[in-house]
Amino acid sequence: MADAIQKKLQSELEKYQQIQKDVSKSMSARQKLEAQLTENNIVKEELDLLDSQNTVYKLIGPVLVKQDLDEAKATVAKRLEYINGEIKRYETLLKEMERKSEQHREVLASLQQEFQRAQGLPAGKA
């Protein structure tokens, strides 16, 4: 009886750990996006301060290429939009995963109790 529960406990634990791993992976991905968002916001602020007199260059590989200010602004705006979308996507993903891991935690706790009871019974009889 205790053996069967232990096996179940083991597999549940593995599942739970896998979810935890996924959660931390998504967390760090989200953090990276956050950093990119900040950087792009700073660039946007800078570009907004410029007028048509300033020349903008884009670094492509080792080469600086002249670029239109409006084009640069549009690129950054598009990037910001994309990053914001990605952050929202990760947020819902994380919420979902947290819900799942909560469920697993409950299952684990009840299994653990069961296991302790099953273990305690034969020992008590003996």
Place this chain on the structure above:
Amino acid sequence: MAVNLTELSLPQLEGLKSQLDQETEFLSSSIAQLKVVQTKYVEAKDSLNVLRKSNEGKELLVPLTSSMYVPGTLNDVEHVLINVGTGYFVEKNVEDGKDFFKRKIDFLTKQIEKIQPTLQEKYAMKQAVVEVMNMKLQQLHSQQTSQSGTTKA
């Protein structure tokens, strides 16, 4: 969420302490990083002071690598190319460049000022946790010695 530290058990306090350790570590490394970047901007701003009208046409040595220089002349003392992030460079005149660096330095100062109080708060919390831990340990210790004393007697 006012939690009385004295009500927590030793392992809980241990966990809290390591968490606070991590947080203070993270915050102080963030501040250190911000300071490094700030120094860079200060240096860049200072070096703009060399770009004066009186220095136009003067000879200088341009570093091609860290160990090789080639002679050159200072042609343009009015314009600089500034990296504004994510691969974008903007041509600005010297005055605008100085403004740019000043803005960046102010921004970083504000960020550091934002983090500093949090760091101090976390540090004080850590101190309190350590204190309570020491107290608990002492209690445990005196309990054990008094117990062993009674069993011996």
